[in-house]
Every structure is written in structure tokens, then in C-alpha cells.
Amino acid sequence: GDxxxxxxxxxxxxRKGRCSRGCKxxxxxxxxxxxxxKSCKAGRLSYRAIEAARRAIIGQFRRNGKIWxxxxxxxxxxxxxxxxxxxxxxxxxxGWIARVSTGQILFEMDxxxxxxxxxxxTLAAHKPCSSTKFVQWS
Numbered sequence: 001g002d003x004x005x006x007x008x009x010x011x012x013x014x015r016k017g018r019c020s021r022g023c024k025x026x027x028x029x030x031x032x033x034x035x036x037x038k039s040c041k042a043g044r045l046s047y048r049a050i051e052a053a054r055r056a057i058i059g060q061f062r063r064n065g066k067i068w069x070x071x072x073x074x075x076x077x078x079x080x081x082x083x084x085x086x087x088x089x090x091x092x093x094x095g096w097i098a099r100v101s102t103g104q105i106l107f108e109m110d111x112x113x114x115x116x117x118x119x120x121x122t123l124a125a126h127k128p129c130s131s132t133k134f135v136q137w138s
Contacts, residue, residue: 004054005047005073005096013090014075019043020101027101032068033108034137035117039100043130047073047096050106053127057107060120065111073098106132 019042030036050073057067073096080091100106107124109117114136121134 004050004069009074009076012076012093013078017075017099019099022102024101024104027070027105028103030105030108030135030137031070033066033110035110035112035114035121036070036108036135036137037106037121037124037132038135039102039104039106040131040133042102043100044097045071045073045100045106045128045130046077047098049128050098053107053124056123056127057109057120060116060123061109061112065109065116068108070105070108071098071100075099100130105135 021042028038050069050071054067054069061067075097076093077095077097078091079094106128107121109120112120118134121132125132
């Protein structure tokens with residue numbers, strides 16, 4: 001049921017890489033909605049955390065408003081089964097993550113009041129394991 005990862009990729013396994021600690025200029029401003037949530041530090045977000053935060057926001061809106069998800073979990077994460085000896089190659093893909101830089105917009109909201117949007121952002125902030133803050137279009 002989760003749709004927040006790509007249907008197919010060129011390579012099935014990627015390298016882990018590093019999350020950029022600096023603030024990239026693209027994706028740091030609101031582009032679609034009036035309110036949004038912004039990441040305070042760089043890190044990784046799993047596709048499950050993104051989906052859980054999206055559902056929390058939608059549940060708060062009660063069929064009102066609109067939401068935009070600005071992050072996509074496009075990097076596969078591999079894992080080896082338990083009690084397997086070291087070596088013998090890389091494990092199979094087990095999940096998907098999105099690399100998030102500092103100041104990147106995660107979700108955008110519109111069509112609801114300020115208090116309702118702030119409440120939804122607070123609920124969504126508990127889902128990812130990185131700190132976020134509420135931003136407003138000015």
C-alpha cells in the first residue's frame with residue numbers, strides 16, 4: 001500500500017553515502033502550500049516514517065485542506081538475515097530511505113486554519129526521528 005518509494009530503479013543496491021550537513025538552497029522555501037514542516041538537521045527518513053507523518057496530517061485535517069509531500073524515499077537500504085556469517089556479499093533490499101538536508105521542507109499544507117495546520121505539524125513531528133519545525137508563508 002505504500003507509494004512513497006520508486007516503482008523501479010536503475011540499480012537495486014546503493015551505497016550508504018553521507019547526508020549533507022550544510023543547507024542546500026533548493027527545497028528550503030515553501031512552493032505549494034501556505035504552511036509546512038522544515039527539518040532542523042540533516043539525516044535519513046525511512047519510507048515508513050514519511051507515510052506515518054502523512055497519515056497523521058491527513059487524520060488531523062478530516063477531509064479538509066491539501067497536503068504535499070516534498071521528500072521521496074528513493075535509496076534502498078539492505079540488510080542481511082540474522083545468524084548469517086560475515087562475507088558472502090551485500091544483503092537484499094529491506095526498505096527505502098530519503099536523505100534530508102538541513103532546512104529542507106518535508107510537508108506542505110494548505111486550505112486549513114493556522115491552528116489546525118500547527119496541530120497537524122506537531123502530530124507529524126513525532127513520526128520521523130529527526131527534529132522539525134513549523135514554517136508559515138510570509
